[in-house]
Amino acid sequence: MIIENTEIDGVNIINSEPFCDNRGFFNRIFCQEELREIRPNMVIEQMNHSMTRLKGTVRGLHFQYPPHAELKIVRCVKGSIFDVAVDLRKNSPTFLKWHGEILSAENMKAFVLPEGCAHGFQALEDDIEMIYLHTESHFKESDGRLRYDDPKINIKWPIEVTIVSEKDMSTAFIKNDYGGVL
Ligand SMILES: Cc1cn([C@H]2C[C@H](O)[C@@H](COP(=O)(O)OP(=O)(O)O[C@H]3O[C@@H](C)C(=O)[C@@H](O)[C@H]3O)O2)c(=O)[nH]c1=O
Numbered sequence: 001m002i003i004e005n006t007e008i009d010g011v012n013i014i015n016s017e018p019f020c021d022n023r024g025f026f027n028r029i030f031c032q033e034e035l036r037e038i039r040p041n042m043v044i045e046q047m048n049h050s051m052t053r054l055k056g057t058v059r060g061l062h063f064q065y066p067p068h069a070e071l072k073i074v075r076c077v078k079g080s081i082f083d084v085a086v087d088l089r090k091n092s093p094t095f096l097k098w099h100g101e102i103l104s105a106e107n108m109k110a111f112v113l114p115e116g117c118a119h120g121f122q123a124l125e126d127d128i129e130m131i132y133l134h135t136e137s138h139f140k141e142s143d144g145r146l147r148y149d150d151p152k153i154n155i156k157w158p159i160e161v162t163i164v165s166e167k168d169m170s171t172a173f174i175k176n177d178y179g180g181v182l
Pocket residue numbers: 048050059060061062063119120121132137138165167
């Protein structure tokens with residue numbers, strides 16, 4: 001696994017080389033030892049799988065508030081997506097900045113989002129599938145959301161937005177005195 005940094009501290013890309021032969025491939029998704037430089041002794045509490053039917057659909061932006069703030073590692077295992085991290089750590093030099101990356105079943109990249117960053121993505125084709133690894137379980141009461149189209153973040157989604165869930169559409173826009181998450 002080769003770990004790349006981005007302009008947002010703690011937001012990393014993990015590149016991996018699959019073992020290929022005439023049967024297909026074998027690829028490592030998580031290795032505590034190899035990811036030690038990101039987080040020593042990382043404990044994965046939950047793993048989730050989602051499918052998104054329609055190209056252009058946006059899910060997000062989501063995070064969990066403390067005490068259940070979590071690190072997430074996400075991969076696209078079918079199709080391709082535009083994946084986004086937004087920095088919500090108020091003392092960070094990149095507060096409210098975002099980083100986007102194309103993840104696909106083909107490029108096998110994983111995106112690491114640390115505690116205090118929101119996550120969202122857009123399906124770049126129909127029937128995409130995502131795998132998530134989480135260092136915290138899901139806590140409904142710690143659910144945090146931002147609008148995918150918040151002008152204070154101004155994410156440039158690559159294609160026309162087709163579907164957004166009702167819950168995500170009913171999220172409030174950021175106020176002027178927004179204090180962040182961490
Ligand atoms: C996120 C989540 C949802 N759920 C339930 C709640 C709800 O009834 C149903 C669907 O939830 P949502 O509509 O929030 O699903 P979705 O919009 O796909 O939420 C996901 O979005 C992306 C961007 C992320 O980063 C993920 O961590 C997750 O928040 O699944 C769980 O049981 N466990 C979970 O970890």
